[in-house]
Amino acid sequence: MVWWGWVWHGARMTSTEAEIQVSYDVSNEFFRLWLDENMHYTSATYLTGDETLEQAQVQKCERLREFAEVTETSRVLDIGCGWGSNLDFLVRTGVGEAHGVTLSTAQAEWVHARKLPGVKVWVTDYKDFVPDRPYDALQSIEMIDHLCSPAQATKGLAVDIYRGYFAKCASWVEPGACFGFQAILRNRVPRTRKDLEDLAFTADVIFPGGLNPRLEELVAAVNPHWEILELRTQRESYGRTTAEWLRRMRSHEATIRDRWGDQLFDDYERYLSTCVRAFDRHWSSDVQMKLRRI
Ligand SMILES: C[S@@+](CC[C@H](N)C(=O)[O-])C[C@H]1O[C@@H](n2cnc3c(N)ncnc32)[C@H](O)[C@@H]1O
Numbered sequence: 665m666v667w668w669g670w671v672w673h674g675a676r677m678t679s680t681e682a683e684i685q686v687s688y689d690v691s692n693e694f695f696r697l698w699l700d701e702n703m704h705y706t707s708a709t710y711l712t713g714d715e716t717l718e719q720a721q722v723q724k725c726e727r728l729r730e731f732a733e734v735t736e737t738s739r740v741l742d743i744g745c746g747w748g749s750n751l752d753f754l755v756r757t758g759v760g761e762a763h764g765v766t767l768s769t770a771q772a773e774w775v776h777a778r779k780l781p782g783v784k785v786w787v788t789d790y791k792d793f794v795p796d797r798p799y800d801a802l803q804s805i806e807m808i809d810h811l812c813s814p815a816q817a818t819k820g821l822a823v824d825i826y827r828g829y830f831a832k833c834a835s836w837v838e839p840g841a842c843f844g845f846q847a848i849l850r851n852r853v854p855r856t857r858k859d860l861e862d863l864a865f866t867a868d869v870i871f872p873g874g875l876n877p878r879l880e881e882l883v884a885a886v887n888p889h890w891e892i893l894e895l896r897t898q899r900e901s902y903g904r905t906t907a908e909w910l911r912r913m914r915s916h917e918a919t920i921r922d923r924w925g926d927q928l929f930d931d932y933e934r935y936l937s938t939c940v941r942a943f944d945r946h947w948s949s950d951v952q953m954k955l956r957r958i
Contacts, residue, residue, distance in 0.1 A: 692747070692774050694924055698913035703747035703774070706806040706846065707902035707950045717908045720901065724805075725753035728844035731894065731954035732801040734759060741765070741799045741836060743790050744807020748775035748783070755780045760800075765793050767810075791832060799836050802843040806950075808882075809848050810874040814867070817875050826877060826885035834889035834957055843890065843955040848902070850876040852946050862938040863947075870935045879951060886955060894954040902950045903943035910936040 692703075699705055700718045708720030709727055728750070734740055736758035742750050745764025748771070754762040764785040766772055775785040786793065790807075812825045833843060854860055867874075879897075886892060913920070913932060920929045942948040 690928070691924065692770055694920065694928070695747075697916045697920065698909050700749075702749040702752055704749040705746050707848070707898060708905045709898055709952075710901045710904050713900075713904065717905065720905070721749070722753065724846070724901075725750055725757075727952060728803050728805065728846060729754065729757065731842065731844035731952065732803050733842040734801050734803075734844075736760070738800040739763075739797075740801045740803060741795070743802065743804035743833065744810070745771070745775065745785060746805070747771050748778055748780065748785065750803060750805060751775065751783050751785070752778060752780055755783060763795075763799075765790055790829070793836075795836055798838050799841070801841055802833055802837060803845070804833070804843070805846045806848055808845075809876045812875050812877065813873055814875050822875075822877065822881050823884050826881055827887075830886050830889055837957050839957050841957045842893075843953075843957070845953045845955055847882060847951055848876040849879050849882075849897070849949040849951055850947070851878070851949050854942075854945065854947050859938075859941070859947075862934065863942070865931075866935045866938050869931055876948065879949075882951065882953070886953075889958060890955040891958055892953055893956050894952075896952050897949050898952065899943050899946065899949035902948070903940060906936055906939035906943065910940060 695703060695705065700721050702718075702721065704721045704724070707724065708717055709724040710720045711723055715723070732740065734754065737760040739761040740754060740759055740763070742754075742762065742764040745751055745766050748764060751762045751764050759782065761782045761784075762780070763783070764775060765788055766785065767787065767789060769787055772785050772787045775783065808826060808829060811829055812822045816822065816825060837843075854863065883892065910933070913936060917929060
């Protein structure tokens with residue numbers, strides 16, 4: 665997850681490694697208590713609404729695998745791979761090589777500990793990543809939300825920053841290769857002081873340095889390198905996902921307060937409750953795109 669920034673955040677730029685550590689290096693054991701067992705920290709894809717979170721996370725990976733046209737021999741890069749949940753899925757469903765990049769050391773250590781065959785992960789900014797040869801397919805699940813800061817968006821730089829990201833990704837594949845892409849979107853602006861304060865808290869305390877894109881910014885930014893073949897939004901799926909994370913976290917309240925302190929529990933309860941409202945009230949949404957390299 666990354667959160668919003670309708671609120672001014674000073675001159676801060678794109679999420680730095682230190683800011684990423686604020687968001688993802690709290691404690692692997694803490695996240696393991698309330699994410700699903702594979703540690704997906706992004707929206708699942710509910711098709712009927714009756715699935716478990718675990719089933720819906722598999723459905724998300726299946727869709728993005730299809731969008732990227734991954735086969736059993738593909739060499740795939742997952743940009744912003746988190747704790748390796750999607751890499752794990754790729755290995756279980758069949759892939760040649762599955763590589764990931766992340767800015768979080770704690771996440772990379774978790775991926776290494778999984779000992780997945782054919783999987784490699786690098787702790788690096790995607791901008792500095794240089795593959796030794798082209799990939800057959802790309803995937804990226806809610807990583808772009810870290811790339812443009814509120815200050816940069818205020819200066820009108822968002823589309824250029826996203827275009828730079830899509831251009832870099834395009835340089836890693838041959839024409840015709842596909843990209844299964846997912847991002848959180850910002851949509852409507854809330855109206856009440858409390859809602860705005862909750863969003864500011866989430867952006868400042870839980871996800872410093874990031875800003876969710878608007879759908880139209882992404883559609884503009886994929887040009888001239890990528891063609892959009894499919895585009896689906898899944899606002900309700902993210903509402904269900906965050907509601908389930910909140911329910912699971914609350915069920916471990918005593919353990920979390922005891923082990924990590926009241927502040928951490930209170931902060932994450934406020935953040936996850938804000939997420940549930942954000943998707944319910946259309947402040948935010950989520951998009952999946954199938955892109956093909958032109
Ligand atoms: C919301 S997490 C999503 C993780 C994973 N894709 C998932 O589905 O659970 C965002 C990920 O993007 C990574 N990330 C953010 N900015 C990055 C950058 N500039 N270069 C590489 N990775 C980055 C973070 O380290 C984190 O792993």
